[in-house]
Amino acid sequence: MCSACRSVPSWGTPSAGGSRSQCSPHWPSSSPPGSSFCCRCWADRGGTAPGPRRSLARPSVITGLIVVGLVVMAHFAAYTYIRPALETLSGLTATSIAGLLLLYGVFGLIGNLTAGFAAGRRPVVTVLLLSGGITVALVVFAFFGGSGVVAGIAVALWGAAYGGLSVSGQLWMTAAEPDRSEHVTGVYVGVFTAAIALGAAAGGWVIKSVGVVALLLSASALALGAGFVGIVGRGPTRGSGVVR
Numbered sequence: 001m002c003s004a005c006r007s008v009p010s011w012g013t014p015s016a017g018g019s020r021s022q023c024s025p026h027w028p029s030s031s032p033p034g035s036s037f038c039c040r041c042w043a044d045r046g047g048t049a050p051g052p053r054r055s056l057a058r059p060s061v062i063t064g065l066i067v068v069g070l071v072v073m074a075h076f077a078a079y080t081y082i083r084p085a086l087e088t089l090s091g092l093t094a095t096s097i098a099g100l101l102l103l104y105g106v107f108g109l110i111g112n113l114t115a116g117f118a119a120g121r122r123p124v125v126t127v128l129l130l131s132g133g134i135t136v137a138l139v140v141f142a143f144f145g146g147s148g149v150v151a152g153i154a155v156a157l158w159g160a161a162y163g164g165l166s167v168s169g170q171l172w173m174t175a176a177e178p179d180r181s182e183h184v185t186g187v188y189v190g191v192f193t194a195a196i197a198l199g200a201a202a203g204g205w206v207i208k209s210v211g212v213v214a215l216l217l218s219a220s221a222l223a224l225g226a227g228f229v230g231i232v233g234r235g236p237t238r239g240s241g242v243v244r
Contacts, residue, residue: 063233068169070226072195077203089145108163115164133161138220175236
């Protein structure tokens with residue numbers, strides 16, 4: 001019996017004096033009243049007495065939140081104003097823009113399914129590839145968006161890359177904290193939502209101040225910066241190795 005065990009008349013393991021013993025500070029949450037496990041018994045059976053929970057402020061979690069937050073900001077800074085960008089650079093009509101947005105949605109679905117499968121095995125690499133895809137799409141759109149065909153290709157790539165980001169980022173979070181997936185997912189959703197608002201607001205200021213091309217290039221630089229953070233930062237670990 002460990003030193004934390006004490007005698008109580010309620011439940012636990014019967015002691016020599018006829019009372020029952022309980023290890024209240026370390027009682028396993030999975031052991032119901034009436035169980036014969038205290039700390040000593042739990043350890044003797046190969047278990048580990050539960051201790052204080054770790055903080056979520058771990059390098060792998062922080063890196064993932066920064067990367068996803070920056071990519072989401074970059075995306076919404078540009079995508080919020082995709083219609084004026086297409087009108088200004090490509091000279092497309094409302095009907096053509098609607099068709100391109102449909103194309104964006106179709107490729108977004110494809111990207112979601114493909115990236116979800118890949119991120120289940122390699123979340124960091126998947127998120128970095130998606131960040132790179134958004135960067136390339138925005139640069140191509142900024143410099144060659146005068147062609148409707150090129151604009152369509154850029155929008156399709158953009159949709160595929162961003163379509164897989166949400167699920168891939170969440171898989172990064174759950175790989176970083178597999179035992180606290182609910183908690184880390186809540187933090188992830190909060191950061192994701194804040195990044196949407198910040199990106200849209202920043203994009204509005206940029207497009208009003210310096211124009212569409214500068215908006216697309218600044219958003220691509222932000223996505224590129226996110227990729228750099230992901231490369232130099234700490235990723236989730238599995239066993240003794242880093243899950244890249």
